[in-house]
Amino acid sequence: MKKILLTLLLLGSGILITAQDRLTGKTFTTRSEVLAQNGMAATSQPLATQVALDILKKGGSAMDAAIAANAMLGLVEPASCGIGGDIFAIVWDAEQQKLFGFNGSGRAPESLDIDYFMERNMKYVPFYGPLPVSVPGCVDGWFAMHQKFGKLPMKTLLQPAIDYGRNGFPVSEVIAYEMISNYQNLKDQPGFSETYMPNGTIPKKGELFKNPDLANTYELIATKGRDEFYKGSIAKTIDSYMKKHGGFLSSKDLAKHTSNWIAPVSVNYRGYDIWELPPNGQGTAALQMLNILKGYDISAMGFGSEAYLHVLTEAKKLAYEDRAKFYADPDFNTIPLTQLLSDEYAAEQRALINSEEAARFYPAGDFEIETGNTTYLTVADKDGNMVSLIQSIYSEFASGMVPDGLGFVLQNRGQMFNVQDKTHANALAPGKRPFHTIIPAFITKDGQPYMSFGLMGGSVQPQGHAQIVVNMIDFGMNAQEAGDAPRMRHRGSSQPTGSVMTDGGTLNLESGFDYETIRELRKKGHRISFAVGIYGGYQAIRFDTKNKVYSGASESRKDGQAAGY
Structure with a gap:
């Protein structure tokens, strides 16, 4: 048996204390790998991981489980991800023995251009409010990837998140920290406090949090489909909300959105x-x-x-x-x-x-x-299919703008645009996709899958x-x-x-x-x-x-x- 290891390492920012060596592996390792044959899920929140496993056990594909887990993360990790943001994926299809790439990023509003910022001598797009909001690509991504690689109905995939949204879930430790770290800058944005501060404050670790508005939105998407978000009642709500609060994103921008297999x-x-x-x-x-x-x-x-x-x-x-x-x-x-x-x-x-x-x-x-701020997840199923998926609203709670009664925040990815130089590759232009930080990854060896991974x-x-x-x-x-x-x-x-x-x-x-x-x-x-x-x-x-x-x-x-x- 190895002896108790007590290491004090002074680094200038604090002290690292390693209290116990492990029987195997590196001294810095927190635990062993998890091993299984029939299916595997790895996400940034245990409830989302369990939802993914439940979908796999029902006969769902890796993509089904990934979508269900992502929907769940939009509920339980709302400062980092959600349907107000974008989505990317790399998918290994075991039948075709091939990798597929998916770009589900949204575009800048057609009515907003770089001159708006130059005329006001604005050097950067602000982080909060209506100006950094671009078209959310997540929901379209779900349906496009589900059409190609899904098995179970979308209602089945979204139902766990719908139930948790209505019944509540205990907020976990790191997510509670992330939620509280930026809310002071956003609490006055329209709709934010009503959704994320129902008792007048951000929920703390262990407190139950409900989001019935998001549950209702998920139900609309599950029953009426992708177009309900981009052309139906959800799009109309976003349009009127943005007009009311000085924004540029419109129902026309949402209706024109497309994703890309790449x-x-x-x-x-x-x-x-x-x-x-x-x-x-x-x-x-x-x-x-x-x-x-x-x-x-x-x-x-x-x-x-x-x-x-x-x-x-x-x-x-x-x-x-x-x-x-x-x-x-x-x-x-x-x-x-x-x-x-x-x-x-x-x-x-x-x-x-x-x-x-x-x-x-x-x-x-x-x-x-x-x-x-972003969330990454990966899922693999019994047939050898693997999904590397990343989804984000950008910074903590993004723009802070929550459309009336929808239960999710709109991304602020447009903040990444250059608004100082019209000749720059990433200069803001109507209908243009901004530079993106979120990236899924995959490794193959000799033409076979080796590892699906990502890092937020x-x-x-x-x-x-x-x-x-x-x-x-x-x-x-x-x-x-x-x-x-x-x-x-x-x-x-x-x-x-x-x-x-x-x-x-x-x-x-x-x-x-x-x-x-x-x-x-x-x-x-x-x-x-x-x-x-x-x-x-x-x-x-x-x-x-x-x-x-x-x-x-x-x-x-x-x-x-x-x-x-």
């Missing part, structure tokens, strides 16, 4: 194909980082080493300069994906990294081109994706260990508006890294900072093709649960 893009990292969705999301940045990193002997450097964290951070800086310049709606821009993901370009980028010094500035790629948390997501891949492939961690391992997050410019990093940015390190490593990173010129709650939230399902066994993982940074049967 081809995922990939790079090969040491024999594994890592898949992301192309822009308007930021998944390409993870692939660019990995393309740079595969030129190093990362395994020999060792997890948590100064050498590894240095090249990881520099790779991030390089990729994010391209992210700021090129990533935008492909309907309005030609994006040089082939060049960005080429081995030749990765080699050029790698050559810019000084192994002994942190860069203050990197240039973005120079290609000739034509001008132009704004701009940390590509950085987190790259770290998960390296943890598993270079450092030999299992799916749970890869998520529990301490992470870095580099921060440069906070806006994807084309502004470049000129001072090297700040390297945030989670508790768990050795102080000698931190000291050596500082010697190289890295500005080190410590913070909590900024490193994302990870869920994953790995598939063992030999034994036909799923391994589920849900990390301790969220309230999540991985479970199977």
